[in-house]
Amino acid sequence: MTLRAMKKGTTGTIIQVESRAPLYDPVRLRLQGQILTLHGSEAGHIEMIYMQEEA
Amino acid sequence: MRSTLSIALAGNPNAGKTTLFNRLTGARQHVGNYPGVTVEKKEGFLTHNGREIKVTDLPGTYSLTAYSVEELVARDFIVNQRPDVVVDIVDASNLERNLYLSCQFLELGAPMVIALNMVDVAENRGIEIDADRLARLLGVPVVPIVARSGKGIDKLFDAILETAAINNAVHPILLRYGSDLDQTITALLPLIEKNKLLTDDYPARWIALKFLEHDEQILEKAKQLNPELTEELLQNCETVTTHLQQTMEVYPEAVIADHRYGYIKSVLHQGVIREKFVGDRLYTSDKIDKIVTHRILGPLIMAAILFGLYTFTFNYSTTLVDLLASLFTLASNSIDSLLPDGPLKSMIISGVIDGMGGVLGFVPIIMFMFFGIAVLEDSGYLARVAFMMDRIFHFFGLHGSSVMPFIVSGGIAGGCAVPGVMATRTLRSPKERMATLLTVPFMNCGAKLPVLTLLIGAFFSAHQARYMFLATLAAWLVALIAAKFLRMTVLRGESTPFVMELPPYRFPTLRGLVIHTWERTWQYIKKAGTVILGISILLWAMMTYPGLPQDKADTFKRQRQEIRIQLQGEQKINTVEDKTTDIGQVLHGNLEAALVEISQQEAQAHLRNSFAGRIGIALESISRFAGFDWRTNIALVGGFAAKEVIISTLGTAYSLGDVDPDNTSTLKDRLTADPRWNPVVALSFLAFIMFYAPCFVTIVCIAREAGSWKWAFFSMAFNTGFAFILAVCIYQIGIFLGLGG
Structure with missing residues (x-):
């Protein structure tokens, strides 16, 4: 995974999917206070456990 | 110390x-x-x-x-x-x-x-x-x-x-990476230390970590020093890698990263950091992004910002452009009055001043453009442009990061293909990189900008900003289609993932903007002052020598003398009669016009007989299909050396033999007055300049970056072939539709 290269942490990192580009791709993610962009198809490779959103 | x-x-x-x-x-x-x-x-x-x-x-x-x-x-x-x-x-x-x-x-x-x-x-x-x-x-x-x-x-x-x-x-810190990796590191360390494997440069423990991370550079260095030991160390690493894969489905690098973050967290949790606000907050940067990367508003804002950059560049730089142009005219006039007629005067005026003036006169435009780009870059907006445009690039077989080499090369007109070609190093996929490398020269670099400005100003002056904007759009379109073509043919292959950081928006500092603008402008000036000056003088020599054959030069001299005698006779009559009749005034005017015409004919004959003229004439049999005459061809040949030279060559070509010191008409006026030029020829010429072979500096960079001259020659042939076909189509269709004026 390309994220490995940027050493964004591995297990336990909270990733928020924030939005998409105007043409729906890439996806905008927030992790560790940083905004990253990733193709939707590639973001699918990140194994995630979905957290319950607070009301 | x-x-x-x-x-x-x-x-x-x-x-x-x-x-x-x-x-x-x-x-x-x-x-x-x-x-x-x-x-x-x-x-x-x-x-x-x-x-x-x-x-x-x-x-x-x-x-x-x-x-x-x-x-x-x-x-x-x-x-x-x-x-x-x-x-x-x-x-x-x-x-x-x-x-x-x-x-x-x-x-x-x-x-x-x-x-x-x-x-x-x-x-x-x-x-x-x-x-x-x-x-x-x-x-x-x-x-x-x-x-x-x-x-x-x-x-x-x-x-x-x-x-x-x-x-x-200073001593390196020792971090723990869990029992599995620690045991392996403990096993590797004595081997590394005993054999002094790279320990002159790096700490032994750090080398062990790099083996576990499978660091290509360190492995390569180690193999060169001690291949047997390297193999032994790698086998140790392979054992633990297999174990981690089987037990936790992770690679050692991930475990190392986890433990480093664990160490960092443990440090931060010891009272180093306190956060007043718990939970997610929407920062100013996020609020701005909600608007500027909005699905509908985002592209509109982007188009408006890019168009605004053009307006800023062209409207605000005009005064400085005019000032510089008048300085070069003053310099020409001063040299003209100070030096006697001859090759030295001709070289200084036509080679040095006209050549350099044509290039340096556009420095204000370049400065304003680079300032605008620096604002977008330093504020963090350029990354958003890449984010918004990635889908398009992906469609054309490129990477979202390709936008940066394109922008640097002149995607926002005014860049340079040389750093653009170099910027493709950020692309990891060889094929996407090669496609970007070969298509970035299609962008309107800072060197093409003066030529575009000149021609648009001369033939489409009523809508200058609009035409410049269209030229940029055309460059993007052609580059992307060419990239798609290359990715479907000679550069077929899978696309790579797109990961890019969007930095928070920041107000650029004035100091940063000034330094960035100056750096880039200075690079342009240096290029103009060294390579271009040399090329200008070389081209002047090519356009001046070998000169007219003696018999032809004598013919022009004789014709001129005959008219001067007639002029003197006519003046004597007027002096004796102490009056100037209307007929006398007309006769006087006609004789002076004939004198100018002879000089122009001589200059033209001189140029046609020069080395450059001979090349231009030889190419005319092909180039006429695109509407280019021999003088235009000379400029285009010069443009292979550097695009800025097109202006200086045209300037030199049109001022050589200019014997009327009061005639201060600019190159723009010369072109519009020339019957060979019209809007169709100008458009055909514009298209050719935008897309034909890159300058030789870019060619050298392409060869170096691609690792082969084969791609550099491919770039020259592919671009020139495409540009010529396009120029011929524009000219022939334009003439067929009767738009030639």
Whole structure:
């Protein structure tokens, strides 16, 4: 995974999917206070456990 | 101790490294490249407490792996150059992530000072950092600073000087990576130390870690030194890798990263950081992004900003352009009156002043354009442009990061293909990189800009900004279609993932904008002042020699003398009769016009007989299908050397033989007055210039970056062939539709 290269942490990192580009791709993610962009198809490779959103 | 202290500025991208570098060094900086690679190397000097300090701005990196060339450059610099102190610039508002790199410097045993930058931003976000406690826990000085305002910089340098004084006492920190990896490291260490495998340059434990991370550069170096030992160490690593895969489905690198972050978290949780606001907050940057990257508003705002950049560039630079043009005219007139007629005068006026004037006269436009680009770049907006345009690039078989080489090359008109070609190094996929490499020269670089401005100003002056905008759109369209074509044919292959950081929006500093603008403008001027001057003089010589055959020159001389005799006779009659009749005035005017016409015919005959004229005439049999005459051909041949030369060559071609000192008509006026030129020819010429072979400097860069001259020649042939077909189509259709005027 390309994220490995940027050493964004591995297990336990909270990733928020924030939005998409105007043409729906890439996806905008927030992790560790940083905004990253990733193709939707590639973001699918990140194994995630979905957290319950607070009301 | 070295007399000049050497410090290296390191840090994550967007941590404020360049802002600090610009603040520290100001104009005392030098921009070059690291040996063998095209990563920019910035060095500067300053004095603190009487001590001269050399500052090197390392490329922004997230870690010290061998994944990217920037990381390798940063790591090699620290290991090979051994700076007295590494100043790690850390973004205080993203402390955990930024300390990952710091952690690796500590493991490497580099003498380090942490500059805790943007503490003001962190405070606004409710983040309080106990710098003293952090310093105690990490064992290195930590100094809060605000690079933009200069706050804390004096204290930072005090810490740097103190660290430099004791740098021999620096020891690498030892982190634990869990029982599996620790056992392997323990097994590897004696082998590495006993055989002194790379231990002259790196700590032994660090080498063991790199083996576990499968670091290509270290493995390659180790293989060269001791292949048997390297194989043995790799087998040890393979055992633990297999074990981790079977038990936890992870690779050692991930475990190492986890433990480093674990160490960082443990440090931060010891009262280093306190956050006032719990939970997610929408920062100003996020609020701006909600609008500027909005699905509908985003592209509209982007188009408006890019168009605004053009308007800013062309409207506000006009006064300076006119001022420079008048200075060059003054210089020409002065030389004309000071020097006697002859080759020297001709060379200075037609070779040096006209040639340089044609290039340097456009410096204000280039400056305004680069200033605008610097604003977009420093504010963080250019990254958003890449984000919004990635879908399009992906469709054309390129990477979202390709947008940067395209923009640098002139995607926003005014760039340069040379750094654009070099910027393709950020692309990891060889095929996407090659496609970008071959298509970036289609962009409207700063050298094409004066030519476009000249022709649009001459033939489409009513809608100058609109036509320039259309020229940029056309460049993008052609480049993307060409990229798609290349990716479907000679460069077929899979696309790579798109990962890019969107930095928070920041107000650019005036100092940063001025330095960036000056750097780029100066590069343009240097290019004009060296290569272009030489080429201008060479072309002047090609257009001047071998000159007219003696018999032809005598014919023109005789014709001129005959008319002068008639003029003198006519003047005598007027003097004797003490009056000038209407008929006399007409006769006088006709004779003077005949004199000018003979001189023009002589100049034209002179040029046609020159070396350049002969080449131009030879090419005319082909180029006439696109509407180009021999003089245009000479300029286009010159453009192979550098695109700026097109202007200077046209200028020289149209001013040679100009014997009327009062005739100050500009090149633009010359072209519009020439019956061979019309809007269709201008459009055909424009299209050819935009897309034909890149200049030789770019060609050399393509060959170097592609690792083969084959691609450089391909670029020349492919671009020229395409440009010629396009120019012929435009000219023939235009003439067929009767648009030739």
